[in-house]
Amino acid sequence: MISMISEGVKVSVETFYQQDYSNPMQSEFMFAYRITIENHNSFPVKLHSRHWHIFDSDGSYREVEGEGVVGMQPVISSGEEYQYVSGCNLHTEIGRMHGTYQMENIHNKEIFDVSIPAFDMITPFKYN
Template sequence: MVAQITEGVKVSVETTYQPEYSNPANEHFMFAYKIQIENLSEYSVQLLRRHWVIFDSNGTKREVEGEGVVGLQPIIEPGQNYEYVSGCNLKTDMGAMQGTYQMKRLVDEELFDALIPEFNLIAPFKLN
């Protein structure tokens, strides 16, 4: 698990290779990632947008942006956390992701980017 704290918002990531949804012969490798966002600050925050940068080990880079996460723009109260699971497909058995969440501090409407630490996506058979 990797984690990063930005302005009192801690983002932690765990990944899992999904062999049942992958097809290596067709260059399709599916990974799930679980994100936990903890509000360590004294102010309520809302997640407004996400921006991902996805790297394949073949040198391909792509970016994904959009509102919220899994269709939601959660408000996270001080001391609370929000978790969700999503997925990413790669054309290779190794890659990485990183990004940002645009957050809004509700007390003063101030916007800031919470960093999502870079994390690796590696099929387990690649490690042998």
């Protein structure tokens, strides 16, 4: 698991190769990732949007931006956490993602960015 704290918010990531949804013969590799967001601030925060940077090991790169995460814009109270699972498809056996969440301090309406740590997505057969 990879974790990072920025702006009082801890983001932790775990990845899982999805063999049943992948087709290596067609260069399709599917990964799931579980993200846990913990609010260590003294105020509640609302997650407004996400911005991902996705890299394949063949040098290709793409960005994904959008509102919320998995269709939600959760409010996370002080000392609470929010967890979700999503996925990413790659064209190679190895990739990397990192990004940011745009969040709001519910008390003073201040908008700020929280870093999502870089994490690798590696098919199990590449470890051999």
